[in-house]
Structures are given as C-alpha cells and as structure tokens.
Amino acid sequence: MKLAGKVAIVTGGSKGIGLAVAKRYAEEGATVAVVSRKQTDCDAAAAEITSAGGKAFGIACDVSDLSQHQALIDAVVEKAGKVDILFNNAGVFDARLLLDLTEEHWDYVWDINVKGAAFMLQKAAQQMVKQGHGGRIINVSSEAGRRGARLCFHYGAGKAALIHMTQTAAFELAEHGINVNGIAPGVIDTDMWVKVDRQFGEDAGKEPGQVKAELDKIVPYGRFGVVEDMTGAAVFLASEDSEYMIAQTLNVDGGRVPG
Numbered sequence: 230m231k232l233a234g235k236v237a238i239v240t241g242g243s244k245g246i247g248l249a250v251a252k253r254y255a256e257e258g259a260t261v262a263v264v265s266r267k268q269t270d271c272d273a274a275a276a277e278i279t280s281a282g283g284k285a286f287g288i289a290c291d292v293s294d295l296s297q298h299q300a301l302i303d304a305v306v307e308k309a310g311k312v313d314i315l316f317n318n319a320g321v322f323d324a325r326l327l328l329d330l331t332e333e334h335w336d337y338v339w340d341i342n343v344k345g346a347a348f349m350l351q352k353a354a355q356q357m358v359k360q361g362h363g364g365r366i367i368n369v370s371s372e373a374g375r376r377g378a379r380l381c382f383h384y385g386a387g388k389a390a391l392i393h394m395t396q397t398a399a400f401e402l403a404e405h406g407i408n409v410n411g412i413a414p415g416v417i418d419t420d421m422w423v424k425v426d427r428q429f430g431e432d433a434g435k436e437p438g439q440v441k442a443e444l445d446k447i448v449p450y451g452r453f454g455v456v457e458d459m460t461g462a463a464v465f466l467a468s469e470d471s472e473y474m475i476a477q478t479l480n481v482d483g484g485r486v487p488g
C-alpha cells in the first residue's frame with residue numbers, strides 16, 4: 230500500500246474522477262476526506278469507501294466560497310489529525326463561443342475551477358507547512374488547458390491557469406517538502422460529458438451522443454477514457470514514488486496531447 234497512514238482530501242470526490250481517486254487512495258491505505266457541495270453526496274461516497282473496507286468521511290464544502298476553506302481544513306484535522314494530500318479536483322465544465330460569453334459564464338467557471346482551486350491549494354499548503362512534514366498537492370487541469378479550442382475560451386483559460394499555478398506553487402513550496410504537480414485528463418466518461426456532448430453538439434449541429442461517439446474513435450489510444458484511467462497517476466503523484474518530481478502536469482489522455 231503506497232499511502233498507508235496518509236490523510237487525503239479529495240475535492241469533487243462525490244462522483245466521476247474524484248470518486249474513483251478517493252476509492253483508490255483508500256485502497257492504498259489513506260484516510261480520505263470526500264469533499265463536495267452537498268453533505269449527503271459526500272456521505273454516500275464515504276459510505277461506499279468504508280463499506281469496501283477503506284477509511285473515509287464526508288465533509289461538504291463549496292470550493293467557490295472561500296470562507297468555507299479553512300473550516301474544511303480544520304474539520305479534516307479534527308477528524309483525522311492532519312492533511313498530507315490534496316487532490317484538487319472539484320470542477321465544472323461550460324462551453325461558450327467568445328462572442329456569446331458573459332461575465333456570468335466566466336465567473337461560474339473561474340470561481341470554482343480557478344479561484345476555488347487556487348485557495349484550496351493555499352489553505353492545504355498552509356496546513357502542511359504548519360505540520361512540518363511536507364505533503365502532496367495534485368491539481369486537476371485538462372487537455373483544454375494545453376491549447377486553445379473552439380468553445381473553450383473561459384474553461385480552457387482556467388485550466389491553463391491551473392497548469393501555471395501548479396508550477397509557481399511547486400517552486401515556492403518545495404522548500405517545505407510539499408510536492409505540487411497536476412494531471413491533465415483527456416476525454417473521460419463522467420457526468421460532465423452530458424453537458425460537453427450537448428454543448429459541442431449544439432454548436433456543430435449534431436445529434437445528442439454524436440460528439441462523444443465520434444471522439445471515441447479519434448483518441449490515439451483507441452477508446453474514450455474511464456475514471457479508473459486517472460487513478461494510477463493520482464496515486465503516483467501522491468506517493469513517495471514521485472519524490473523528485475515537482476511542477477509537472479501529466480497528460481493522462483490516451484495520447485490526445487503528445488508530451
């Protein structure tokens with residue numbers, strides 16, 4: 230077990246990529262704080278983990294509300310004694326053409342994906358510095374953060390910001406033994422894809438499901454990603470195996486963005 234004795238916070242852990250990573254971290258011996266907006270969703274995910282023999286508990290936190298961040302950290306410390314790992318994953322998708330984009334669209338995505346992630350990272354890092362024994366922070370970006378794409382003006386810019394923040398945070402936190410890295414998923418089959426498929430389909434005049442079906446055929450690896458495809462990199466970046474690695478964002482995308 231690669232994470233025995235560690236305490237991990239997984240934001241957006243109630244479903245999708247976050248839930249898969251939360252389950253895998255627990256299998257690797259970590260105690261997992263499952264974080265999402267609704268307490269019932271957090272509790273359901275934590276119950277799934279504990280019924281499989283893992284250690285987990287749920288704590289509700291809307292990451293776009295910065296006033297909730299310290300309370301989250303304090304609650305995890307109270308329940309589990311410390312914070313060793315942050316899987317900084319909570320996020321939403323929204324596709325807009327630049328010419329139609331409003332401030333409301335921008336704030337919806339950036340408040341969660343960028344501001345929320347930035348200050349979660351800061352609060353977790355402050356706690357890790359206080360503890361004095363290092364830590365691991367993994368920011369979840371996207372292939373959309375690697376290059377511009379139609380409809381991805383605000384979402385893609387936000388994910389690119391995360392790649393940048395990962396580098397700067399890593400340089401500033403290395404002296405504290407805190408490794409900051411990231412993962413840039415490609416196309417992963419989660420609930421998020423209902424909206425991605427609909428919005429891209431509307432833009433291209435395609436039937437529901439068509440965008441997703443077509444993409445499935447053009448992933449170089451040969452298939453759409455599944456949430457379990459993310460867990461190996463997530464464990465690697467949280468474990469001692471990545472000790473000499475900081476400031477990197479790994480493309481875990483079936484080859485969609487060659488590195």
Ligand SMILES: NC(=O)c1ccc[n+]([C@@H]2O[C@H](COP(=O)([O-])OP(=O)(O)OC[C@H]3O[C@@H](n4cnc5c(N)ncnc54)[C@H](O)[C@@H]3O)[C@@H](O)[C@H]2O)c1
Binds near residue numbers: 370372
């Ligand atoms: N699915 C993909 O193809 C894909 C590709 C690239 C990047 N990503 C990124 O991966 C991450 C996870 O996405 P997913 O596909 O698992 O999505 P998902 O919709 O299945 O899960 C998102 C999770 O984030 C939580 N969340 C959303 N807003 C929140 C908030 N304000 N506060 C707290 N929690 C909040 C949701 O409750 C949920 O648990 C996101 O950051 C997303 O941008 C996904």
